[in-house]
Amino acid sequence: EVRIASKKIFTLVLLHIEAQKKILLGFKKRGFGADRYNGFGGKVEAGETIEAAAYRELEEEAGITTDVLEKVGLLWFTFRGDTKGLEVHVFRAASYNGVPMESEEMKPQWFPTSEIPFSQMWADDHHWFPLFLSGKKFVGKFHFLEDQVTITGKVLDVVDEL
Numbered sequence: 001e002v003r004i005a006s007k008k009i010f011t012l013v014l015l016h017i018e019a020q021k022k023i024l025l026g027f028k029k030r031g032f033g034a035d036r037y038n039g040f041g042g043k044v045e046a047g048e049t050i051e052a053a054a055y056r057e058l059e060e061e062a063g064i065t066t067d068v069l070e071k072v073g074l075l076w077f078t079f080r081g082d083t084k085g086l087e088v089h090v091f092r093a094a095s096y097n098g099v100p101m102e103s104e105e106m107k108p109q110w111f112p113t114s115e116i117p118f119s120q121m122w123a124d125d126h127h128w129f130p131l132f133l134s135g136k137k138f139v140g141k142f143h144f145l146e147d148q149v150t151i152t153g154k155v156l157d158v159v160d161e162l
């Protein structure tokens with residue numbers, strides 16, 4: 001389905017090579033969420049499907065493509081003092097083509113899944129990453145204070161399908 005541009009919808013792609021127990025994260029060099037490691041993603045443009053945006057952002061931010069993206073999570077984020085929230089569609093890639101490349105936005109880095117740098121990531125991540133790593137599908141809501149660090153409200157559920 002094609003979404004209208006008014007809602008702030010973002011994609012987030014996590015490349016997880018289970019057999020090698022490693023995950024590809026990107027260090028955000030500027031803009032929203034700068035100086036944090038995260039999956040690859042960005043805003044869904046008007047007239048674009050969410051899935052198409054996920055494939056596009058992976059290529060733009062990490063220089064790699066993937067054959068299949070699996071929808072694994074849906075997260076809603078709100079901030080105190082900000083009326084609009086963010087709707088983030090999380091995808092898993094299990095394989096990739098090409099070589100991860102640094103972009104203006106992101107510096108890709110492999111991490112062992114036992115050494116994910118949660119202290120340098122969004123504060124919600126350590127809540128739902130274990131669900132992601134164990135192959136579960138999830139839906140969550142996180143309410144942040146203005147500091148974009150402190151979480152004052154959290155809902156997180158495992159779901160059978162998205």
Ligand SMILES: Cc1cc(-c2ccco2)c2oc(N)nc2c1
Pocket residue numbers: 010011012033038039041042077086088122123124125
């Ligand atoms: C508030 C917030 C936003 C994002 C985001 C924006 C664009 C893509 O993701 C997050 O990503 C993660 N892991 N936690 C996040 C919290």
